[in-house]
Amino acid sequence: MTETQQTDVVVIGAGAVGENAADRIVRGGLSAVLVEADLVGGECSYWACMPSKALLRPGTALKEARSLAGSREAVTGTLDTAAVLERRNSFTSNWDDAGQAEWVAGAGIDLVRGRARLTGERQVEVATKEGRTLHISARHAVVLATGSSPAVPPIEGLDTVDFWGTRDATSAAEIPSRLVVIGGGVSGVELAQAYARLGSKVVVLARHGILGSFPEPARALVKEGLEADGVEVRTSASPASVGKADDGGVEVTLEGGGTVTGDRLLVSTGRRPALAGLGLETLGLEPKTLDTDDSGRVAGIDGGWLYAVGDAAGKALLTHQGKYEARATGDAIAARAKQEPGSAAPDAWSRFTATADRFAVPQVVFTDPEAAMVGRTLEQARADGINASETSLDIAVAGSALYADDYRGWAQMVVDEDRRVLVGVTFAGPGVSELLHSATIAIAGEVPLDRLWHAVPAYPTISEVWLRLLEKYGL
Template sequence: MTETLQTDVVVIGAGAVGENAADRIVRGGLSAVLVEAALVGGECSYWACMPSKALLRPGTALKEAQSLAGSREAVTGTLDAAAVLERRNSFTSNWDDAGQAEWVAGAGIELVRGRARLTGEREVEVAATDGRTLRISAQHAVVLATGSTPSVPPIEGLDTTDYWGTRDATSATEIPGRLIVIGGGVSGVELAQAYARLGSKVTVLARHDILGSFPEPVRALVQEGLEADGVEVRTSASPASVRKSDDGGVEVSLEGGDTVSGDRLLVSTGRHPALDGLGLEEIGLAPKKLDTDDSGRVMGVDGGWLYAVGDAAGKVLLTHQGKYEARATGDVIAARAKQEPGSAEPAAWSRYTATADRYAVPQVVFTDPEAAMVGRTLEQARADGVNASETSLEIAVAGSSLYADNYRGWAQMVVDEDRRVLVGVTFVGPGVSELLHAATVAITGEVPLDRLWHAVPAYPTISEVWLRLLEKYGL
């Protein structure tokens, strides 16, 4: 039996990004139906941001205690793996989304559980989990917030070998004795360190270098931190094939002849927008990649009624940036429905555009040491035609010396010399993630360096590195 439903906006995907889009739409005075085939709250809540950081934090806290004379003498033993996993479970609500669904209802959003696909202009069909078929007509817009899915590398034997994806690693109930990680990106190195500190013997296989988008000093310090925890990091290591070993584990054969053996294999080689099965071909779009403007509107759709946000849009695959896009898109959909001034063709940096996607994307790697970066590297800035310079130094201030004995860190700022403003900032070191928002504000606000010099860092904090950077620059 097919039922019909009318609403102002349909949002497909009830992860953090879809929730934000629907919330802003309802706050703007429209009605919204939120469709989700899995758990409300999405990847970040149950298999990515929250559980991975819950796995990492206890090891970092232990290391922090061990890094200070006086406290290190009081620390005995190692991590309690069972307690860490149980605490991880609390952050995922034991993979129960009742609380998230309750929030959706309280926000005035109608939740439909099922798998959605586009069937025409502003038309969505849902195969509901309760067996019904729903046809939902949207008065104004449809928003795709379907997230992303892991990219599986073409390695011989992988399709017939049991392996972990990142979901399996963040929700695991066991700590393998030997863990092989294919992939040296953010998730790969974070999970490698988490499992090493929980007791695994970990080998990371990176086709090129680890954290390839970060400057070399960042990569070097993070690799040093991994190796200090017993992780074997093998760069320029290209897996040729994998197979189940005779002892029930797994063997990875590398190009060149080497073989790496483990009890578990984790494949973490990136993600791509989850667009399959959405019916994009029904409205004349390619089902693999979308082109959106800064308001989230999908280009090439007559009537401009289709939007995409977060990983589904394929611009920046980061939860916080996706939520930012969702807020802008939700607001602009509501404003366009009411024909509010400035919403039809919104200006850059208005509340209706995700302009920061182009200039000021913050990201953190929660390894120990942490790596934090916002904006553009020197190479990226110059490739964009910016007359850019860089200033970098080791983090060696009173605050860092107090933070940890033998503190090691590095900082860099990239300056647009024509405008004398920051366009990129990078930190690596223990605790540097808390420095990042100041850099994000400076870049987003285009604070002139001469004015930034008057932002006096409190003493003694690691933020004193700002003063040292500006002094080395010449202020």
Template sequence: MTDQGHTPGTQRPQQLVTDVVVLGGGAVGENAAGRVVQGGLEAILVEPSLIGGECSYWACMPSKALLRPGTALHAARSVAGSREAVTGTLDARSVLERRDSFTSHWDDSGQEDWVRDTGIGLVRGRGRLTGPRQVRVEYDDGGSVTISARHAVVLATGSVPAPPPLKGLDDIEYWGTREATSAQKVPPRLIVLGGGVAGTELSQAWARLGSKVTLVARHDVLEKYPEPARELVKAGLAEDGVDIRTHTGTDYVRPGVGGGVELGLDDGSVLTADRLLVATGRTPALANLGLEDLGLDGVRPESVRPETDDSGLVDGTDWLYVVGDAAGKVLLTHQGKYEARAAGTAIAARARGELPPSEAPAPWSRAAATADHAAVPQVVFTDPELAMVGLTLEQARADGINASETSLELSVAGSALHSDNYRGWAQMVVDEDRRVLVGVTFAGPDVSELLHSATIAVTGEVPLDRLWHAVPAYPTISEIWLRLLEKYGL
């Protein structure tokens, strides 16, 4: 069933029945619904906004489109022979137009076509759980429909910004990440509040487009990553003119004299800018979904946060699943899509009687998002890039693993050929009892392309003695694998 072609004034159904209802039409919800349909079931997708969600229109795609031109220009300037051919700076208008093309100009008709062609039903509206396997959807233009699910309801509602309790913030107009990735003009001066991935990436993107950027972080920039890696990223930001204020608290924000904003810091100083971007993290979008009214054992009343197994099934139920950012485990699009595929597979298997209704699926089966525990890949698309999979040394030891680390500067023939004065760093974390990798980090230009080999090594628990025989091609940056293993002692 789909209502995207609904004509105002015509009769809409008040009751619908399907196998699975998915709340949230972003990339994660699309994957969950798609996998359910592949498993032979019916599914209806419920979405109040654009099909494709945050990643397609306000996060992954537009932010990387903003970053890529600056990275390409810097790469050209980093090699003798090509740098002499560079005669200008970034054309902001062209960058923004290219960014707009990657968001399809915020038109989701193509995504709508995909939903229809895949055989997924679509209801545009805001859904809320009203009972087991039952969802009520309110339309924006009035009216509602109740959808009953024979097998499951999946919450794939994503996450929302988590602004800090900053005095005066509610009284000013400021950018969140949505406004920062969809802006049509470059602000002359920009303050970025938050030193996480979004704040760091967007600081560099707007600085390279011509904005004078100040980045304010309560702790360090990218503090969850190994220090040598984040120091390289900070050096790259500084090279682009970003004024980095780490370990800095804020007291207030207020409108500036003559426009803009003023941000008061805890050391008594005041920053002024034309725009303030607040990028201090996100929280699962679970409010107003009816979870608190269902009395579920697997939902913590104080936080309305569901506890789930590796298939996304909420504890104490045999019908409610939560995946992606909404589950609050790993707030990354690719990992959310992975969770959604596992959930869809589990739902179809349970519907066919191949998996008991409330039994957790076997680890590493297609119905379990096992990699969420220890093999999550993530990339910070700054220049230089930071790419990591698995655990840091500190995380591994905190988990009780007898872990060691081997690290070195990323300096091989391939990196020297890649760019003049290439600077990079690499680290591997080893479980000494099992002699396998549990974490790998790379920092440097274009190191994200090394990440999948590391992800395979960590996920597959490849023994180091066997990994030694995975010969890296010469001359490529991947030769760093050989150097790491040699330093380790192989």
């Protein structure tokens, strides 16, 4: 059975990014159809941000209690694994998206469940879950918000064993006795620590070390924290092949010799835009990467009606950044439909552009200790032609001493010396994620250092590290 429908905008993908795009479009006075083949709410709600942090937080809270004289004496037990998993389940609504679908309806957005593909200019075909074929014609735009999919490495034998991706690890109902993790990125190290604290013996195989985008002192503190929880971190370890072990588990053979065996294997080696099967070929586009401007508009499309946001756009594969892009794109589409002044070719800091994607992207690794960074590292700044300097120090202020006995942390700021503004900030240590937004504001707002000096940190908080950084810099 074939049906037709018309709307102002079609948004393909009902994760957090697609929801934000559709919401801004409707708020702007247009109609929108949101198409989703899986759960409404997407990866972040059910298999990424929320469940992974729910798995991590109880262990961190227990560690915090044990880090202070007076409270550590009151701690008599270990983590209750069943309770941790049940709390994780509550954050995913037990993988039931009824609440999210209710929000979509309440926002005035039309939800269609099915798999969508582009068939022509502003034309979308949906194979619905009920077995119908629905042709949707968009008057103004189509937005791709399809997220990303795991990048599976070409390791010999990997296709012959049952291995976990991050989805499996964040939704697992049991904790394996032994877990081998291939990959030292954010998801790999976060899940390694979560499972170690829940009772797994964990080995991380990180060919290029862990958290390669962060400065070395931050990486070292995270590695130290992992090892304190019993995680064996093997840097420069490269898997040559994978196979079934004699005991029924999985055996990883390393290049240069040696093997590692686990009951479960987690492969966490990055993600790539999920663009396959969308019909991009019908528009003359390759289903690998898309070239988009700051408003999300895809290059090479006559009439400029196709947009991509979030992981699908391939810029910053982070939920918060994707939602930011979606807000800009949704506003731009609605404004362009009404031919609002300034929307066709918006200025850099217009609400129709995701300008911060270029140089003010914040990211947090929720391990214990945490690592948080926004903007550029010193090396990145200099590679971009900036006359940059760095100032760094250990976090050792009254607030950190009160936060935990034997607190260890590190902070760095990268300064554009020609403009005397911050272009990068990194923190590592317990609780430092809450420092990051102040750094993000300073970078996005291009606050002059002489003015930043007058932003007085409250005493006694860890934020006093800002004062110490500026003092060491020479203010």
